[in-house]
Amino acid sequence: MRAVRFGEYGGPEVLRTVEIEVPEPGPGQVSVDVAYAGVNFADHKARLEGYRVPQLPFVPGLEVSGRIRALGPGVEGLSVGQEVAALTEGGAYAEVAVANVAVVFPLAAGTDLRTAASLPTVLPTAYALLHSVGRLREGETVLVQGAAGGVGTVTGQLAREAGAGRVVGVVSSGAKAEYARKYGYDDVVLADGFGAAVRELTGGRGVDLALDPIGGDVLRETLDTLAVFGRLVSFGNASSAPAWQVGQPELYPGGRSVAGFSILTLAQTAPEELRALAERAFAVPGVELPVTGEFALSDAAEAHRTLASRTSTGKLLLRITP
Structure with missing residues (x-):
């Protein structure tokens, strides 16, 4: 599958589009065929200075929308093909990402995948x-x-x-x-x-x-x-x-x-508390977050340049496989 990763810290130019193995979900996890991935300042800090990077090379990205590809052992209440938004611990800049089931959220009726990718974090x-x-x-x-x-x-x-x-x-x-x-x-x-x-x-x-x-x-x-x-x-x-x-x-x-x-950090230390919090947040009606920039996966470096320029507003997304 295609993914964007970096093998050294530095400017946006260290982001490279590569072919890597498709990840498989472990116990309590699902894999997602990614439609969109959010671009966050934490991704910029990961690439620049190693923020929350366990080892190199590293695929950045903390939030996705898409369709469930596979269920790991012990996962109940979700189904293959279901449209979801999810938090990840990295790995979202890819055609397939893995997320813990506690932070996988089925989309409400009428919510499109583009909008859904802008909200998990x-x-x-x-x-x-x-x-x-x-x-x-x-x-x-x-x-x-x-x-x-x-x-x-x-x-x-x-x-x-x-x-x-x-x-x-x-x-x-x-x-x-x-x-x-x-x-x-x-x-x-x-x-x-x-x-x-x-x-x-x-x-x-x-x-x-x-x-x-x-x-x-x-x-x-x-x-x-x-x-x-x-x-x-x-x-x-x-x-x-x-x-x-x-x-x-x-x-x-x-x-x-x-x-x-x-x-x-809360996703790691108290995922069920985060899930309850997120469900309350998603229930608030009428909240808008305009997507002000959309980039192809191969243009992730340009998305990072836009983010780092501090001129952007709203939300930036990578378009993977809508």
């Missing part, structure tokens, strides 16, 4: 950030870093649906600001100097819940935007900054708190 992550970890309450103010990205696009809509009083997004350009305002955001500010802008927007009060996938200095500045009893949820380290620390001096004065979330 994004929608449960956004839902968890607001509800399971962030514990959003009606009327609260929410701040979202990366508001024009995949998670940001969905988070703005979910926050609005949950009754947030004000939803503020942070983006890197004016074009992204215009995009984000279509998806639940009341206000959108530019990343440069966002802390001061947020304090001005809130009359100096700050925000009740802030969500940060960037880390480093951005996380520190985000922490400073919190109101009394505010909560910050870290869900990534796109900046690749050294591990951060926070303690009594930052938290005690305002009764602030910091939490963390990783859908990939």
Whole structure:
């Protein structure tokens, strides 16, 4: 089968289209004939610096849509040929991928494979950030870093649906600001100097819940935007900054708190909890995530260049075998 993999770390040019053996599902797994694969920032970090890469060569990709090809031993409740979306632990940039049954989701009637590929990581992550970890309450103010990205696009809509009083997004350009305002955001500010802008927007009060996938200095500045009893949820380290620390001096004065979330880690440590979370997320009606870029499997390197340029919005997909 065809797959895209890399044998060394580096720029998008290290991605190569190759022929490899078709993987077989093990106990509690299914294999999927892949229609579409999502392109995520975690794939970029895997290729660039080895994020969650157990060994080389490695086939990246964390989410797929397609049709079940084969069932592993002990799998019940699914059938060959059934259309599904699934999370993987890598291997999605291929004609066939393997996933653990706990994170394989049959598609609801009327859901097409292209749409389905855009949601397995994004929608449960956004839902968890607001509800399971962030514990959003009606009327609260929410701040979202990366508001024009995949998670940001969905988070703005979910926050609005949950009754947030004000939803503020942070983006890197004016074009992204215009995009984000279509998806639940009341206000959108530019990343440069966002802390001061947020304090001005809130009359100096700050925000009740802030969500940060960037880390480093951005996380520190985000922490400073919190109101009394505010909560910050870290869900990534796109900046690749050294591990951060926070303690009594930052938290005690305002009764602030910091939490963390990783859908990939939860898939490994508590897959049944992730499944329950995902089912709640998928049940929220009317959430949109526009696919703003679609690439052939052989053009995976170009998809990565687009992602790394930080100019893209919404979701990027690889088209495998629709």
